[in-house]
Amino acid sequence: MLSLIWIPSAVSSALTATVSRTGLPSGAVRNKPLFFQQISPDTPQVHLARSGEPNSRKNFIFHEKGTVNIALNLKLIHSCNIVKLTLQQARGQGGQAGPVAQQVSGFMPEGSQWASIGLRASFQVQNGTAVYVTLDCIRGRVNQITHEGGTNISILWVAV
Numbered sequence: 001m002l003s004l005i006w007i008p009s010a011v012s013s014a015l016t017a018t019v020s021r022t023g024l025p026s027g028a029v030r031n032k033p034l035f036f037q038q039i040s041p042d043t044p045q046v047h048l049a050r051s052g053e054p055n056s057r058k059n060f061i062f063h064e065k066g067t068v069n070i071a072l073n074l075k076l077i078h079s080c081n082i083v084k085l086t087l088q089q090a091r092g093q094g095g096q097a098g099p100v101a102q103q104v105s106g107f108m109p110e111g112s113q114w115a116s117i118g119l120r121a122s123f124q125v126q127n128g129t130a131v132y133v134t135l136d137c138i139r140g141r142v143n144q145i146t147h148e149g150g151t152n153i154s155i156l157w158v159a160v
């Protein structure tokens, strides 16, 4: 089955970012944020905090109330018993702080095998809501996170 929805661009906007080459967490990673590099232009509804802004390259900030759909892909080599990829909501105007979605992945034999973790989430945002991504490795280490296309985030904001 295939279902299609058409959303007029006047009531939606999209943003894509890939993980930043610098500051990628590795080793025994605990609650470490991922930093991004925006590859699509800014929109009036959402942008990645720029250098000079607080939480630069970490927080995606929404400027209008709506519903967002977030798709996050992480590609890495690790030896962790458990890897947790979490989408966190930062405190905005009247918003709550804490995780909004989480994906958990299990053990990979140590070596050079790439593992992929994907997370999809849909939730409401307010003007001022910010979200960011954290990574946790339980017992083991993160050897490498790819920055070449495999680790990215896409955000669709819709005015509903």
Ligand SMILES: *[C@@H]1O[C@H](CO)[C@@H](O)[C@H](O)[C@H]1NC(C)=O
Binding pocket: 063, 064, 065, 127, 128
């Ligand atoms: C969002 O909040 C900012 C700062 O409070 C304000 O300047 C802006 O007009 C608001 N945007 C909308 C769409 O209400």
Ligand SMILES: *[C@@H]1O[C@H](CO)[C@@H](O)[C@H](O)[C@H]1NC(C)=O
Binding pocket: 016, 018, 073, 074, 075, 116, 149, 150, 151, 152
């Ligand atoms: C994002 O990552 C996915 C899965 O790793 C990949 O298939 C896709 O091409 C990437 N997109 C971009 C824009 O890098």
